[in-house]
Amino acid sequence: MKMVVGRVVGSIAEIEEADWDACLPGEAECHAYFSACDGAAAASGVGLRCGAVVVTDSVGVVAVAPVFLFTYRLDTPLQGRARRWAEAAFRLVPGLAALRVLCVGSPYAERCHLGFAARLDAAARAEAMQVLLTALEDEARARAAHLVAFKDLAPREDAELAPMLRCAGFASLGSLPVATLDLPFADAEGYLASLSGATRKDIRRKLAKAGAVRIEHRVGVVGLEGQIEALYEATRDCSGLDYGELEVLPPGYFAAVAEALGERAVFVLYFVGDTLAAFNLLLVEPDRVIDKFLGMRYPLARNHNVYAVSWMANVRFCLERAIGELQTGQTAYASKLRFGSRLVPSTIRFRHRNHLMQWLLARLAPRFSFDHLDPQLASSRTFPFPDG
Missing domain, CATH: 3.40.630.30 (Gcn5-related N-acetyltransferase (GNAT))
Structure with missing residues (x-):
């Protein structure tokens, strides 16, 4: 694979539907789906807008994924009384309460739709992924985003990407299982x-x-x-x-x-x-x-x-x-x-662009994982059988 280039575009519609769906075949949450979601958000001014990250080589598109930019409150996983306490505490330090995140994935999907062209072997996929990470880092810097994150990686995708993401400095956070x-x-x-x-x-x-x-x-x-x-x-x-x-x-x-x-x-x-x-x-x-x-x-x-x-x-x-x-x-x-x-487990991988903040967030992550703080999941763990 030669002349590998990655970039973040402002709309999924900027990528050809056939190229996108070839990287993510058989998905109902396909190019048409994400385009429809983004169109509804644009028309109403409500909801999060989605762009995309795309990697190409001299032949064509080799990797795609939706991306979106949003402000993440650190107390988002907390619910009920814990959320109210956190909101009161964050009023004292509003600058630490929220982080601007460039997120790979979609707010309208329950897993990270990161896809690669079928023609790539393992080495070429790894090269495409490295180029994709560089494009994300450049975009995060341009948008003044604090973090780059991968939202809701399914087990197979996380197993493949985890070694590379750990080497790139990403930490993990438990997301809600599916x-x-x-x-x-x-x-x-x-x-x-x-x-x-x-x-x-x-x-x-x-x-x-x-x-x-x-x-x-x-x-x-x-x-x-x-x-x-x-x-x-x-x-x-x-x-x-x-x-x-x-x-x-x-x-x-x-x-x-x-x-x-x-x-x-x-x-x-x-x-x-x-x-x-x-x-x-x-x-x-x-x-x-x-x-x-x-x-x-x-x-x-x-x-x-x-x-x-x-x-x-x-x-x-x-x-x-x-x-x-x-x-x-x-x-x-x-x-x-x-x-x-x-x-089915789901994982968030994240990296703060500030090394000190990344060190701190990585150590706080186990306490703020979605899968441990969801009240129904916490209750289900107390029972040995599903009928509990």
Whole structure:
């Protein structure tokens, strides 16, 4: 590989769709998806804007990843009373409370979409990665960013990149794991049989008491955009968790994603009578379904056990298509563990441009890891079994 060049561009749209998707094949969270997210953020002025880092050689594009710039509050992983105490303390030292971060990844994805061209061997991938790091460092300096970070590296990517990132001075921070349900079953009864007796009985009881819930699968949400956005915001407000800008969707997100992805974005709608009680957004890949967002109308959805209804509807959706993996995200771990999910670790790698601050942050990182401070994850560790 010769004439290897890296640069950060202001918009993912500046990279050819075919080049991007060739580096990240089979992803529902593809060039069209990230472009739709960025377009919604630009149109509304809400949400974080995404650019991209791209590496090319004399043949063409060899590496890509989304990037975004944001201000990270050091108390972001803290929740509840601990967050309130931290906010009070940070008022005394506001200059230390927040850091400007150039982040590889996307606020609209649960893993770091860093991809390489298939034609690269291991040595060429390492060279492309080194050029990518240099481009990020140059951009961080130009933007006066304090840190460069890689958000939500999945285990395989982290295992490959960790040696190089450690040599480059990056430290690690535990991020929120991603709940994933494996579905090697012929039908829903096979799935239910894999659960503990207590959980199986609980699901059946909730389905029996759900009442008349009508389920529709739609591609596109014309006419329902406002209701869907309101249900998402209501559910987020009720979650009790607050991760700041990292969980804010721009207005128009759902409509933009539906238009961009077509049949790869399926909306599952749950009606009680004529009232939309809940929705799921599913992103469909050949071997995986990503349960991207759930929004519910309270107390109607709770009264009709819509969470259990939606879980089983999504299990059936996967099994009917012979899709063996349902990714269910980085929230509500207690229920997902009970329903048979496993937790896939996720890692943040970061480097402060000031060596003294990097030394300090690296030592503070274990105390501020997201995976140890999430209240449901902390509770789940006290039980030996998912039904705990």
